[in-house]
Amino acid sequence: MNAPATPPVITLASGRRIGPGCPCFVVAEVGNNHQGDMETGRRMVREAARAGADAVKFQKRETAALLTTEGARAAYSGPNSFGATYGEHRDALELSADQFAELKQLAESLGMVFFASAWDAPSLGVLAGLKVELLKVCSAEVVNVPMLRRMAALGLPVVLSTGMSTLAQVDRAVAELSARHRDIVLLHCNSSYPCDETDIALPVMDELARRYGLPVGYSGHERGLGPSVAAVARGACMIERHFTLDRTQRGTDHQASLEPDDLALLVRMIREVERAMGVAEKRVTPTEAAMAVKLRKSLVAARDLPAGTVLAPDDLTVKSPGDGLSPELWDAAVGNSLTVALPRDGQLLPAMLAMPIQTGDGGDERDGDGSGPVSGAGAA
Numbered sequence: 001m002n003a004p005a006t007p008p009v010i011t012l013a014s015g016r017r018i019g020p021g022c023p024c025f026v027v028a029e030v031g032n033n034h035q036g037d038m039e040t041g042r043r044m045v046r047e048a049a050r051a052g053a054d055a056v057k058f059q060k061r062e063t064a065a066l067l068t069t070e071g072a073r074a075a076y077s078g079p080n081s082f083g084a085t086y087g088e089h090r091d092a093l094e095l096s097a098d099q100f101a102e103l104k105q106l107a108e109s110l111g112m113v114f115f116a117s118a119w120d121a122p123s124l125g126v127l128a129g130l131k132v133e134l135l136k137v138c139s140a141e142v143v144n145v146p147m148l149r150r151m152a153a154l155g156l157p158v159v160l161s162t163g164m165s166t167l168a169q170v171d172r173a174v175a176e177l178s179a180r181h182r183d184i185v186l187l188h189c190n191s192s193y194p195c196d197e198t199d200i201a202l203p204v205m206d207e208l209a210r211r212y213g214l215p216v217g218y219s220g221h222e223r224g225l226g227p228s229v230a231a232v233a234r235g236a237c238m239i240e241r242h243f244t245l246d247r248t249q250r251g252t253d254h255q256a257s258l259e260p261d262d263l264a265l266l267v268r269m270i271r272e273v274e275r276a277m278g279v280a281e282k283r284v285t286p287t288e289a290a291m292a293v294k295l296r297k298s299l300v301a302a303r304d305l306p307a308g309t310v311l312a313p314d315d316l317t318v319k320s321p322g323d324g325l326s327p328e329l330w331d332a333a334v335g336n337s338l339t340v341a342l343p344r345d346g347q348l349l350p351a352m353l354a355m356p357i358q359t360g361d362g363g364d365e366r367d368g369d370g371s372g373p374v375s376g377a378g379a380a
Contacts, residue, residue, distance in 0.1 A: 013133040028053040028243040032093040052267035055113035065120035139163030148176040157183035163191030189219040194256035298324030
């Protein structure tokens with residue numbers, strides 16, 4: 001694919017922006033961790049807002065459209081089952097369109113974006129009816145060409161997870177979506193729950209960015225926080241993490257989810273990384289310059305030196321503080337002669353030397369490594 005040099009910035013209906021140069025968009029993936037209980041869903045939205053998330057994401061399914069009759073009737077037992085059959089299990093974890101509308105209103109009142117992944121056409125219709133400002137293609141739907149075309153036809157920005165997909169499959173999905181628009185965020189993802197760190201492959205984010213020229217983020221299923229924070233340092237414009245009130249609850253996603261305090265910590269760490277990435281050039285900050293005066297050293301007399309002394313190496317030493325001539329100028333000082341007497345431990349200053357010393361742009365040559373300008377008599 002011929003990717004443009006700079007990925008586009010996506011502006012949502014609410015005015016939130018996602019992409020290069022924007023704050024990382026942090027998504028609390030509620031999914032079905034509400035356990036089909038509306039009060040739990042409300043509490044999760046509030047806790048996500050308290051943690052500092054930018055958005056809450058749910059999942060919407062209609063069992064009859066999602067599963068074959070045989071699949072719905074299949075026996076489903078085990079510690080994570082919410083019904084005797086898989087269909088009953090899925091139904092037990094669903095919220096209605098009206099409940100979604102209430103949760104959307106709550107999320108937006110708390111300053112967050114509400115969106116969801118639709119797993120079937122009727123569910124996509126529910127989300128469109130709710131006028132969500134963002135859609136999610138879950139990794140399972142990357143190869144669902146009819147669904148991709150339905151999503152693209154809505155004209156809404158789309159988040160596309162790339163878990164369990166080959167690049168060829170992602171190529172096709174991006175082509176289907178971008179036939180209508182390029183408001184697409186790609187999420188690097190490994191669809192293991194939980195995912196071992198050795199399988200995360202964060203450098204794939206760079207390949208996605210090069211290949212498609214779209215904003216790239218990360219959807220993490222690891223137990224910890226490190227890879228998600230590292231993804232931000234690599235340029236992720238969006239971080240999505242599964243969210244739960246209690247990781248020990250039964251259900252398939254809880255073990256790979258963050259509890260409220262974990263999510264809050266992740267958000268703080270992401271913002272710390274963003275602040276740390278705000279400057280790209282090497283520079284000396286004002287606090288460093290002050291520290292250099294305290295910790296670095298200056299050229300001083302090793303013993304009492306009379307006026308006219310031609311300075312030899314044994315005549316000089318280096319001691320703190322660093323507000324005199326820098327030891328970088330050692331070679332320029334040795335062989336020069338004093339115009340005044342200099343007592344032991346006295347700082348050597350430019351005006352004390354018979355031959356001028358080039359000290360840089362309005363200061364001495366220490367500006368290049370952070371020592372700051374020379375102070376004292378005769379400073380250039």
